[in-house]
Amino acid sequence: MTALQIIFLITAVITLGAAAMVVITRNLVHAALWLIMTFFGISVLYVLLNAGFLAVAQVVIYIGAISILMIFAIMLTRRVQQDFGPQTNAAWPWALVIAAALFGGLIWIFSGWGNFFTQAPVMGERADPLRQLGMALVSPEQYVIPFEVASVMLTAALIGAIMVAWERK
Amino acid sequence: MIPLSYFLVFAAALFSIGLYGVLARRNAIAILMGVELMLNAVNINLVAFWRYITPTQIAGQAFAVMVFAVAAAEVAVGLALVISIYRRRNTVVADDIDLLKF
Structure with a gap:
């Protein structure tokens, strides 16, 4: 340990x-x-x-x-x-069963995978993940389009949230 | 050192807890909290695979940033819907909001 x-x-x-x-x-x-x-x-x-x-x-x-x-x-x-009334719906035992089955299934799938107990490779002295991430988010070969789409989606979501929650007179 | 299995088992447990919350809770805001737990579990997995399997490519962290943006948008719209429904129907219980069920 x-x-x-x-x-x-x-x-x-x-x-x-x-x-x-x-x-x-x-x-x-x-x-x-x-x-x-x-x-x-x-x-x-x-x-x-x-x-x-x-x-x-x-x-x-x-x-x-x-x-x-x-x-x-x-x-x-x-x-x-x-503080009154049940906080869970009538089907909560089924929810528990489904969640436990999902956990068991995921562990079962992972345990058959060869890299399950792999150790982290050593990061080199020169490695700079932050710089790499920043470059990846604005470089046209990598993720600039998903990045811009995400910002447009955030704007749309905020305007939509204001419209939905607006109290009409 | 920590093997990859620790992170995967942790993320699987967190995802299952979130799934239970989504399926079992009656309050719509509590359901949104369960969704947040599931998104965080996915993020842990993305970053763990980046660190252990492909540390030279940054795709895992970039996807995690996208998941952050989607989570922020989801919670903003979801809470606006909850507040709007509360104002019209005076309830936040998901069982009572079933007009679209048929």
């Missing part, structure tokens, strides 16, 4: 526990706070994977924007489902 493995295991247990609390807790505001904790754990995993930019983007986008948006929406639609 190396130090990195111990760090990974602690982070994974905390993150999975927080994710489980997101789906089982009754109070939605608490669920949103557990969701923030899950996002923090995933950000730590990005650091372990040498993806520093994604770790920062995870904190800024998911924790800073998406979670806050969720909390706003919860507070705007409150007092509907506070």
